[in-house]
Amino acid sequence: MPKQGMEPIRRTALVEATIHEIGARGTLDVTVSQIAKRAGMSSALAHHYFGSKEQIFAAAMRHILTLYGAEVRGALAMAKSPRQRIEAVVRASFAPAQFRPETVAAWLNFYVQAQKSPAARRLLHVYQTRLRSNLLFAFRQLAGPQALTLTRGMAAMIDGLYIRQALRAEPLDPDAAIDVLLAYLDTSLGQKAKT
Amino acid sequence: MPKQGMEPIRRTALVEATIHEIGARGTLDVTVSQIAKRAGMSSALAHHYFGSKEQIFAAAMRHILTLYGAEVRGALAMAKSPRQRIEAVVRASFAPAQFRPETVAAWLNFYVQAQKSPAARRLLHVYQTRLRSNLLFAFRQLAGPQALTLTRGMAAMIDGLYIRQALRAEPLDPDAAIDVLLAYLDTSLGQKAKT
DNA sequence: CATGTTTAATTGACTCGTCAATCAACAAAC
DNA sequence: GTTTGTTGATTGACGAGTCAATTAAACATG
Numbered sequence: 001m002p003k004q005g006m007e008p009i010r011r012t013a014l015v016e017a018t019i020h021e022i023g024a025r026g027t028l029d030v031t032v033s034q035i036a037k038r039a040g041m042s043s044a045l046a047h048h049y050f051g052s053k054e055q056i057f058a059a060a061m062r063h064i065l066t067l068y069g070a071e072v073r074g075a076l077a078m079a080k081s082p083r084q085r086i087e088a089v090v091r092a093s094f095a096p097a098q099f100r101p102e103t104v105a106a107w108l109n110f111y112v113q114a115q116k117s118p119a120a121r122r123l124l125h126v127y128q129t130r131l132r133s134n135l136l137f138a139f140r141q142l143a144g145p146q147a148l149t150l151t152r153g154m155a156a157m158i159d160g161l162y163i164r165q166a167l168r169a170e171p172l173d174p175d176a177a178i179d180v181l182l183a184y185l186d187t188s189l190g191q192k193a194k195t
Numbered sequence: 196m197p198k199q200g201m202e203p204i205r206r207t208a209l210v211e212a213t214i215h216e217i218g219a220r221g222t223l224d225v226t227v228s229q230i231a232k233r234a235g236m237s238s239a240l241a242h243h244y245f246g247s248k249e250q251i252f253a254a255a256m257r258h259i260l261t262l263y264g265a266e267v268r269g270a271l272a273m274a275k276s277p278r279q280r281i282e283a284v285v286r287a288s289f290a291p292a293q294f295r296p297e298t299v300a301a302w303l304n305f306y307v308q309a310q311k312s313p314a315a316r317r318l319l320h321v322y323q324t325r326l327r328s329n330l331l332f333a334f335r336q337l338a339g340p341q342a343l344t345l346t347r348g349m350a351a352m353i354d355g356l357y358i359r360q361a362l363r364a365e366p367l368d369p370d371a372a373i374d375v376l377l378a379y380l381d382t383s384l385g386q387k388a389k390t
Numbered sequence: 391c392a393t394g395t396t397t398a399a400t401t402g403a404c405t406c407g408t409c410a411a412t413c414a415a416c417a418a419a420c
Numbered sequence: 421g422t423t424t425g426t427t428g429a430t431t432g433a434c435g436a437g438t439c440a441a442t443t444a445a446a447c448a449t450g
Contacts, residue, residue: 004419006425026310031409042427047411105310112307114362115221115300121362128364146378152356152367153375159358160351167309167316169323172347180348183341187383198445201399226435237401242437396447405438412431420423 010049011059013039018060023102028109032056058119061110064103065127071095072131082138083189086154089134090181093158094174099165108166131155142189150188157181205244206254208234213255218297223304227251253314256305259298260322266290267326277333278384281349284329285376288353289369294360303361326350337384345383352376 017039021030032053036043050056075088075095097103114120132155139147139154161177164170172180212234216225227248231241245251270283270290292298309315327350334342334349356372359365367375 004424010425027307032411033409043410044412044427045425048426051411053410108310109307111358111362112222112304115303124362125364132365149375149378152365152371153352153379156355156359156375157348157352158355160353160355161347163306163354163358164351167306167319169316169320170327170347176347180344180351183344184348184379184383187385188379190382199398205399227437228435238436239401239438240399243400246437248436391450393450394448396445398443398445400443401439401441403439403441406436408433408435410431410433413429415427415429417426418424420421 007049010039010041010045013041014046014050014056015060015063018056019064019106020102022060022109023100023105026105026109028057028113054117054119057110057113058117058123060106061113061120061123064106064110065123068092068098069127069130071098072134076134082141083185085138086135086142086185087182089131090154090158090178090185094161094177096174099174099177101165101168104162104165107162128155146188153188154181154184157184202244205234205236205240208236209241209245209251210255210258213251214259214301215297217255217304218295218300221300221304223252223308249312249314252305252308253312253318255301256308256315256318259301259305260318263287263293264322264325266293267329271329277336278380280333281330281337281380282377284326285349285353285373285380289356289372291369294369294372296360296363299357299360302357323350341383348383349376349379352379 014035017035018030021035021038022028025034031043032046033043035056036046039046046056050059071092072089075092076085079085079088092098110120110124114124132151135154136147136151139150143150158181161172161180164172165177209230212230213225216230216233217223220229226238227241228238230251231238234241241251245254267284267287270287271280274280274283287293305315305319309319327346330349331342331346334345338345353376356367356375359367360372
């Protein structure tokens with residue numbers, strides 16, 4: 001069977017299987033065998049390519065963060081005004097790809113993973129910092145001294161809406177979530193320039 | 196050694212040990228032995244009183260939710276106006292007892308637990324619903340039609356600020372968190388009656 | 391109040407299952 | 421015939437839950 005050049009294929013298959021499996025089970029308690037099975041291979045092969053379960057998780061996390069980063073960057077590229085930059089971050093955060101149940105469940109579980117694994121914590125920290133500074137920069141131009149408070153509030157609200165989705169309690173659709181956030185944005189800025 | 200009436204003592208010791216152990220390790224991956232050891236007894240005894248690990252977790256969760264519920268009810272009792280009722284919920288949510296790192300870490304992990312355990316999900320759901328309806332009721336009197344959006348925003352923000360604390364990323368002290376929330380409240384209500 | 395009996399509390403040792411990780415061996419492709 | 425892909429079987433560790441046996445308090449009774 002062995003064709004050559006399987007490695008990248010296997011790796012991505014495993015990463016995606018990991019995210020789906022975590023999403024489906026709602027837990028980090030997924031076995032390498034489960035992941036491997038979903039990816040259509042033996043668990044031994046998974047170990048062969050990744051070395052350890054923790055490295056599989058790390059790769060899955062990197063994948064999610066990369067996708068999210070790309071989504072944000074894409075949205076940001078088209079934004080002209082500070083107001084648009086904030087809106088871009090919000091919309092990117094709730095884009096269909098980011099708000100799929102498996103993805104969100106995976107996020108929640110990676111939050112937990114970050115509590116034990118320093119590597120996971122670092123990864124998460126990089127992205128959170130980047131996101132926050134995007135918001136802060138824009139808010140500074142719009143609201144001066146209140147910028148820090150507004151940034152904190154908005155970042156918290158994004159996370160909170162994610163959690164709700166993960167818990168499937170009061171499952172808001174993306175548009176409703178975006179509405180909540182934009183309402184916050186607008187009233188905070190006192191209905192200034194809705195450009 | 197056997198004195199009588201040990202049961203309630205052992206049970207509460209186990210519940211508290213569970214919360215501390217989860218907080219300390221940052222994971223639901225705590226063994227019954229670890230919990231029992233911290234509570235100063237053998238793992239066999241823990242099983243004797245609770246039957247299973249899941250029931251220990253459920254009891255710990257109930258404990259946390261009960262404390263939180265009591266805190267909210269206490270704060271709510273003194274509130275006279277709708278504005279004060281919202282503020283009461285906010286302040287109760289970030290009261291020192293609720294915002295201790297172990298407690299917050301335990302919360303996060305119970306969110307995860309709720310994904311697999313229907314019992315945990317039910318417990319969480321009851322409290323979340325109660326909380327939300329407290330907010331919604333007050334917001335209706337203050338903001339009429341926007342009440343639903345505001346409630347969603349505020350509930351999300353509370354959860355999000357909790358997460359931040361759990362992750363120890365940008366660790367806000369309780370007062371800062373309350374400031375963020377009250378700023379949201381005030382601007383949303385357009386600086387009406389700050390009573 | 392001494393003594394025998396029940397009973398709650400308690401644990402060490404054990405079972406059984408599960409899972410991450412390893413390894414030896416085999417199968418194409420080159 | 422060497423490299424790359426692949427797996428079944430195995431190892432070793434660990435953890436939930438059980439159980440039989442031990443302790444000493446509580447209690448009864450003459």
